[in-house]
Amino acid sequence: MYYNSTRNNNISKTASQVITQGISEEGGLFVPNKLPEISEKDILGLINKNYVERAEYVLSLFLNDFDEVEIKYCAENAYTSEKFGCDEITPLAKLFDGTYMLELWHGPTCAFKDMALQILPYLLTTSAKKSVDNKKIVILVATSGDTGKAALEGFKDVEGTQIMVFYPENGVSSMQKRQMTTQEGENVSVCAVKGNFDDAQTGVKTIFTDNEVKNKLAQKDMMFSSANSINWGRLLPQIIYYVSCYCELLKTEQITMGEKINIVVPTGNFGNILAGYYAKKMGVPIGKLICASNQNNVLTDFIKTGKYNRVRDFYTTISPSMDILISSNLERLLYDLSGRNDEKIKEWFNSLNQNGSYEIDVDVKEKLQQEFFAGYCSDEDTKKTIKEVFDKVGYICDTHTAVAVKVYEDYKKETKDDTKTVIVSTASPYKFTDSVLKSLTDNIPQDDYEQVETLNNMTKLDVPVQLSELKEKQVRFNKVIDKKDMIKYVSDLLELDK
């Protein structure tokens, strides 16, 4: 196995090269030249294995230039029961008969980004040893909330790395701010930027592409890398939980071997659901992939019409991690559905860049609609769903997951499809306590921790220690800087001018 770029089939690289490099020179995304297969026999062999062992199996199919010891090292360090608070790592809860919740939020930051960002640092440092002479890796992240914290937790105290996170001064929730400014670890720094997320993002991009900075870094035996969701090292770990979840359903005799299941995913950048598509193509018996969006329903329109159009209003919703108008990982799907047509991909994504839109060919659209169903859900319906599910079965879900539940209900009404279904649950309700509480009651305290206590009293769901212990933690980072000073901030921290 090797990796091509979605915009140039002639590029051919190893896993460690694509993980260190992140994105291809010409702007394409890295994809395996061929998806490995998982047979029924392989799945049977995984049923009685634990999450780490299943992870090792899936990773070994893709990481062509990693050896067994390295893969074991990565998986064992990432998915520990200490970090995830349970042995299953991704527990499966029964919502109704035939409907299950795959809970991906038991990690250190209480959101599903941990599934990839807990292992990425190990994949990256192992890759760097092979492909870039063991250079120290400096990670820069601009964040609107979830990714920054998950990256900090993943990279903290990982040897050979240093991480700096920039967030918009007034653009993250108070819990998210608290999570980041109290971050522990010797190799981490966090800094607020005056302005919005785009300002922080532009600042990071400017530093990434500054040749003077790059040269100075090289002299010090360091290099920049990014932890964003187009890196293959972030997508690959997401395939694991789809394989593992099928094994778990078999093990608990909820399904029989070969029985198809549908998957519903609350979607933003299209990374999570794409991993589900890859799992299906590899051989996991998956039926429909149901793509759930919030009011920013660019993907719903795209899947229904074949026209992608980002020129539209942007809404700030109560499921903020899905407030996205450009879903980067869609490029990988379209590359696959078009029969690995790099010329078409270039054409469509250049058009997206220049005109804000593109339209795919009819045959690709038909394939897309065979695999995917799409729907969206307003904030009002999200809140209603949280309350209804809680009243009906006593299960409390976060705002992102509720979007998926509602879209799944709509899907069932429209299609009468009663295939057993797994809804991917992407965040702990305590991560978005304010909105979750507002769905249940009109009586909301102001203070973060009083809100947490109220929700706990109402639902009896345990408060994750990761969140409750923040209350006592010291703020370590309180710097607020102008966008134009970000480059100096980075240079000073890395002592580039000494």
Ligand SMILES: *Cc1c(COP(=O)(O)O)cnc(C)c1O
């Ligand atoms: C990032 C995120 C999503 C969206 O996932 P994508 O892979 O970007 O589609 C959904 N829910 C939560 C809680 C998230 O943090």
